[in-house]
Amino acid sequence: MDKLNYKNVYVFAEQREGVIQSVALELLGKAKDLATTLNEKVIAILVGSQICGQAQTLIEYGADEVICADAPELKDYLTEQYSQAVYQIITKYQPSIVLFGATTIGRDLAPRLSARLATGLTADCTRLEISEEGELMMTRPAFGGNLMATIMCTENRPQMSTVRPGVMQKADREIGRKGNVIAFKPTFDTTKFKVRLVENVKEDKGKVDITAAKILVSGGRGVGCQEGFDKLQALADVLNAQVSSSRAMVDAGVIAHERQVGQTGKTVRPDIYFALGISGAIQHLAGMEESEFIIAINKDKYAPIFNVADLGIVGDLNKIVPLLTERLSKMIVK
Ligand SMILES: Cc1cc2nc3c(=O)[nH]c(=O)nc-3n(C[C@H](O)[C@H](O)[C@H](O)COP(=O)(O)OP(=O)(O)OC[C@H]3O[C@@H](n4cnc5c(N)ncnc54)[C@H](O)[C@@H]3O)c2cc1C
Known part of the structure; x- marks a missing residue:
């Protein structure tokens, strides 16, 4: 050749x-x-x-x-x-x-x-x-x-x-x-030609496409449970954003796989990516590090997510997220 x-x-x-x-x-x-x-x-x-x-x-x-x-x-x-x-x-x-x-x-x-x-x-x-x-x-x-x-x-x-x-x-x-x-x-x-198309069945329209979102509010193991994700959803609603997740919470059955970011999930590039209670494992970073602006909240100041974050807040997300939601809801008039 x-x-x-x-x-x-x-x-x-x-x-x-x-x-x-x-x-x-x-x-x-x-x-x-x-x-x-x-x-x-x-x-x-x-x-x-x-x-x-x-x-x-x-x-x-x-x-x-x-x-x-x-x-x-x-x-x-x-x-x-x-x-x-x-x-x-x-x-x-x-x-x-x-x-x-x-x-x-x-x-x-x-x-x-x-x-x-x-x-x-x-x-x-x-x-x-x-x-x-x-x-x-x-x-x-x-x-x-x-x-x-x-x-x-x-x-x-x-x-x-x-x-x-x-x-x-x-x-x-x-x-x-x-x-x-x-x-x-x-x-x-x-x-x-051994295969014939018999019928085209459309995927459920209710499915979310996190790759199309301009803002993603993403939660990890630090969010803990469904109740924690409800707080993230409230923040997402204020920002007109979608909720996404690390694999930890998908494996835990809290969030659907279609919302998983990372190597075995979706690759996303939103304008703003909130990484809340996410440590920043390399497999997670592979799916989000090209985001335009990354805001991380983590109680561990050494969490690797801070290495890729444009803005990092060290603290308890359970306290910070509701405050942020409240403050933003006053600022953003829809
Ligand atoms: C082949 C392979 C493929 C993988 N693919 C993916 C993938 O596609 N996507 C993915 O995400 N992972 C993937 N993983 C898993 C990955 O290695 C990590 O295990 C996973 O990303 C960890 O998720 P996490 O950051 O939510 O959890 P953890 O690593 O447990 O981090 C939780 C973080 O929350 C913080 N925290 C806890 N409580 C609070 C609080 N109250 N307030 C603030 N912060 C808090 C902690 O300090 C910690 O940093 C893959 C792994 C393998 C081996």
């Missing part, structure tokens, strides 16, 4: 029901940095049915080209159909790097492709950089998050990685930016 034949940074632009997912735009932002360092192009792979109209959005967020595979077979995500289409694109265009969102779709598709392409895949990367030799350095937590491992795929191409939503940042949108759209017609081996 001659590595020199493999060029450009590709992003699998995940869409659901025709809507480009935020993670795709975040990956384009990162791809732009990598491509600038390599002096190469950013290329988005867009797969679906009646989908090519979305290509301009990808161009405005940083794609120089969009390869669009449009076919009725690709209307809904199905592993084999999508694997065949993206595999054909990759083997034809020979990218050097391909990035996927670490979503249910990306986590299903990327391993299939890496096996078919006989190349490596690094999952859940938190940092992507280019080495002096022009190789992709993919960093992710290892050994339960206690150390960060940097992995390289030097022998095979493409270099592939998945990145969780919220980890990378979108570039600013450049309205009217110009780029090429290349139509790609995949050919399907339908004998391999």
Whole structure:
């Protein structure tokens, strides 16, 4: 394999029901940095049915080209159909790097492709950089998050990685930016289609999405119990925020997993993150340290959370949170 034949940074632009997912735009932002360092192009792979109209959005967020595979077979995500289409694109265009969102779709598709392409895949990367030799350095937590491992795929191409939503940042949108759209017609081996979509059942709309919240009031073991979380909810209500949690309280059954922040929960990047009674274990920090402004309340002045906090209050949250709620409710007129 001659590595020199493999060029450009590709992003699998995940869409659901025709809507480009935020993670795709975040990956384009990162791809732009990598491509600038390599002096190469950013290329988005867009797969679906009646989908090519979305290509301009990808161009405005940083794609120089969009390869669009449009076919009725690709209307809904199905592993084999999508694997065949993206595999054909990759083997034809020979990218050097391909990035996927670490979503249910990306986590299903990327391993299939890496096996078919006989190349490596690094999952859940938190940092992507280019080495002096022009190789992709993919960093992710290892050994339960206690150390960060940097992995390289030097022998095979493409270099592939998945990145969780919220980890990378979108570039600013450049309205009217110009780029090429290349139509790609995949050919399907339908004998391999073993799975048929029978019904699409929508997830319960009542579910919260803490990754979309501008302010998160997050509680840990120091909050103690449901009653403690009721106080956090009162603070969240005043701030128009969502309540989230460390894993300790999810494991204790106090809070639902969908609200867990961290390595095995969600990665969040709100404007304000309150860390209340949270010690700041590395696995928790992995999910929130990129927040714009972090306010920590902890009774232990040596708690590691204070190392990442912009504002730290040493004290008992049971006393401080109700006072804060009361004071803020007088200040904020809704
Ligand atoms: C593979 C793996 C994956 C993991 N994934 C995650 C993850 O996704 N998310 C996550 O959060 N954790 C995760 N963990 C667990 C993580 O290592 C920690 O155990 C967990 O984050 C601790 O939660 P905590 O900070 O709430 O509890 P603790 O570490 O027990 O901290 C409680 C804090 O509350 C303070 N406190 C107590 N009472 C009060 C009070 N009255 N007022 C103020 N402060 C008070 C204490 O001083 C202490 O600092 C993972 C661990 C492993 C091994």
